[in-house]
Amino acid sequence: MKRILLICPFKDIYPPVVGGSQRYFHIIHQLSRFFDLSIIIFQDEISFRKAVIEYPAIAKVKIYSTQDYPSIKDLFSLLPPKFENAFRYRWIKKNLFGTADGNFLKYYPLLKKVLQQQTFDAVILENLSTLNSLPVLKKYGRKAKVIYNAHNVDSHLANVGINNWGVKKEYLKQIEETERNFGKMVDAVFTCSEKDRSDLIAMNNGNLLAGVVPNGVAIPTILYDLSVRLDKPGYIIFCGALWTEPNSEGLNWFCKEVWTLIRMEFPGLKLLVVGSGELPQKFAELRKIDSLEFTGRVEDVKPWYNKAAISVVPLINGSGTRLKVLEAMGLGVPLVSTKKGAEGIEYTNGKDILIADTAAEFADTVIELLKDKEKRISISQAARKLAEVKYDWNIVGDSMAKFLKGRILDKKILRLNFGYFWPEFDNKNNYFTRLLSRRYNVIISENPDFYIFTHPYYNNKKDYENYNCHRIFFGFENVRADWNICDYVVDSDYTDHPRHKRRPLWAGFVKKELTLPKDVKQFEKKKKFCCMLVSNPNAKERIDFFHKLSEYKKVDSAGRFLNNVGHSVENKKDFIKDYKFVISFENSCYPGYTTEKLIEPMLVNSIPIYWGNPSVGEDFNTKSFVNINDFKSFDEAIQYIIELDNDDQKYLELAAQPWFNENIIAEEYSEESLLDFFDFIIKDSKMRKPVAKSLYKRYMQQKTNLRNLLFSLLQSFKKT
Numbered sequence: 105m106k107r108i109l110l111i112c113p114f115k116d117i118y119p120p121v122v123g124g125s126q127r128y129f130h131i132i133h134q135l136s137r138f139f140d141l142s143i144i145i146f147q148d149e150i151s152f153r154k155a156v157i158e159y160p161a162i163a164k165v166k167i168y169s170t171q172d173y174p175s176i177k178d179l180f181s182l183l184p185p186k187f188e189n190a191f192r193y194r195w196i197k198k199n200l201f202g203t204a205d206g207n208f209l210k211y212y213p214l215l216k217k218v219l220q221q222q223t224f225d226a227v228i229l230e231n232l233s234t235l236n237s238l239p240v241l242k243k244y245g246r247k248a249k250v251i252y253n254a255h256n257v258d259s260h261l262a263n264v265g266i267n268n269w270g271v272k273k274e275y276l277k278q279i280e281e282t283e284r285n286f287g288k289m290v291d292a293v294f295t296c297s298e299k300d301r302s303d304l305i306a307m308n309n310g311n312l313l314a315g316v317v318p319n320g321v322a323i324p325t326i327l328y329d330l331s332v333r334l335d336k337p338g339y340i341i342f343c344g345a346l347w348t349e350p351n352s353e354g355l356n357w358f359c360k361e362v363w364t365l366i367r368m369e370f371p372g373l374k375l376l377v378v379g380s381g382e383l384p385q386k387f388a389e390l391r392k393i394d395s396l397e398f399t400g401r402v403e404d405v406k407p408w409y410n411k412a413a414i415s416v417v418p419l420i421n422g423s424g425t426r427l428k429v430l431e432a433m434g435l436g437v438p439l440v441s442t443k444k445g446a447e448g449i450e451y452t453n454g455k456d457i458l459i460a461d462t463a464a465e466f467a468d469t470v471i472e473l474l475k476d477k478e479k480r481i482s483i484s485q486a487a488r489k490l491a492e493v494k495y496d497w498n499i500v501g502d503s504m505a506k507f508l509k510g511r512i513l514d515k516k517i518l519r520l521n522f523g524y525f526w527p528e529f530d531n532k533n534n535y536f537t538r539l540l541s542r543r544y545n546v547i548i549s550e551n552p553d554f555y556i557f558t559h560p561y562y563n564n565k566k567d568y569e570n571y572n573c574h575r576i577f578f579g580f581e582n583v584r585a586d587w588n589i590c591d592y593v594v595d596s597d598y599t600d601h602p603r604h605k606r607r608p609l610w611a612g613f614v615k616k617e618l619t620l621p622k623d624v625k626q627f628e629k630k631k632k633f634c635c636m637l638v639s640n641p642n643a644k645e646r647i648d649f650f651h652k653l654s655e656y657k658k659v660d661s662a663g664r665f666l667n668n669v670g671h672s673v674e675n676k677k678d679f680i681k682d683y684k685f686v687i688s689f690e691n692s693c694y695p696g697y698t699t700e701k702l703i704e705p706m707l708v709n710s711i712p713i714y715w716g717n718p719s720v721g722e723d724f725n726t727k728s729f730v731n732i733n734d735f736k737s738f739d740e741a742i743q744y745i746i747e748l749d750n751d752d753q754k755y756l757e758l759a760a761q762p763w764f765n766e767n768i769i770a771e772e773y774s775e776e777s778l779l780d781f782f783d784f785i786i787k788d789s790k791m792r793k794p795v796a797k798s799l800y801k802r803y804m805q806q807k808t809n810l811r812n813l814l815f816s817l818l819q820s821f822k823k824t
Contacts, residue, residue, distance in 0.1 A: 134501025297448030347381030690716025
């Protein structure tokens, strides 16, 4: 059985009352069904073990509580409390900067001890702050895969908080930087919804393994719908931790904009506000409203739902999947929610939930539902069925375990070898090994299952002849694949061959940020005219264009060929970023063949002057750069460039155009799509004999035929 360690630095995990603790606890419970689970928590073990009565699998969990572990006694303990943790944290992290993380200091000695005593296959981190433990995991738990459980896309919340909740921009940048580097920091991420998964993958430019582990609900054996069936209900309910900004902001909107409208129709109606924590000061006046009953933290929400005819989820902001929605569905209480509040739930509006986004619409929907008992019952029954079929925690757990085993823990072994790559190419640590390690345990072998090779660019050796396994050809240059020597091909060509995938070279350089709205001011700042960096002296079209354009204005050339700036350039991006235009000519022209030469200027907000792929418009918006193939001649193209150079408005109109058609990078060029193609290759190869073995068989037959021919000639010679 695979061994998993989960770090959950919280106290009140069981009983799970608020949304966060519900996800923490139920993921712990579900993991305990399938794995040998250990957890590090702040809650004491005795109170947590009470969960065994209702959830027997918890009995198998090894619990390490910081409350049961002695605090650190070291040299820093001699310092005043004000300085003790600050100095200890910096000593452990080997970093003089940043704020000391008190939670990390609580669990650090326990984590270190557990990792030194045991080996784990995976470590799951709860909460962004637990990413502070990565250096410890790297040092003491090197074999473990690290998975981050994302309850939200926190940068989305922080971005909203800048305007609404006083979040500082520096904090937002810090979170964005962290989330944009998940692919480098952890092996995989769990998200609550498909939208969150897509957003995080996009933020990591496709370089992230992410699986959806939606929030679920523990389905009770009975319904708590007593008030749902009343002819004259007295209560509706709002449930959620009041200290969180999305909840308090949503409650404030509901009370100020919606509740007064409902009360005009039902003056005796009460709103139950069930949730822990204090409202932010700016919303504190809500407690003065007589028709609101605040319960504070409760041990069990079910009796409170039983008092309510309707549950309202008036959220305006947030991400993930709302546990409060699933909770009401499972208990049999009908819901009225905003779209944001029900985000991530696969609902059917009007059947298992009612959606309303404006104040008037929300009030009318609640009023109508209060008047119609049969509709309340119908919606509650449909919602309960939806929860049972899709959101029961056991169903969520089954899916999570399948993802963990199939995509992370039980990866298939993939034996590879490489050939025909550049001199500094490292067979053990390269783009392919890092990419494929997301789904496979990659082993470099002299007896591989697959041999990956490209053009004999640096030598003319036919190393592939030494490998009789399946061969995969990656085309980086403008050279056609030879299907006589390979089984699968990945290159820029357009073909319908079933064992071919089109992935042009530019796809390996593109970043998702190129689809973000353009900041035209970045183009306005550029004062230099045009530049070029080339080393290849054999591209006649590029050379001719450079000389023709230079007749208008000097084109700064900083490459090894045609250098006119008097020095070499160490960083290409730093050099080209100051220029309005960059000559981005391919070495040759062929349909589909587009390289990084087009992408590099885009990444620094410079306009490419592009020549090469005549079909470049199929992947890119040719209105966003100067596409030489759109003109009858170089002279006509240069005249257009001169117009852009002298007309700022025209230049900025061009600059404002999105780089891609419909501002979308096609999914087929993502790394996930490339991994899917490798999945196909592995499956297909089991049903197909390698080309290499067929070639070897033909070679041996030809060798036998030649030997027989020579023998016959020798016999004939002897007779004569």
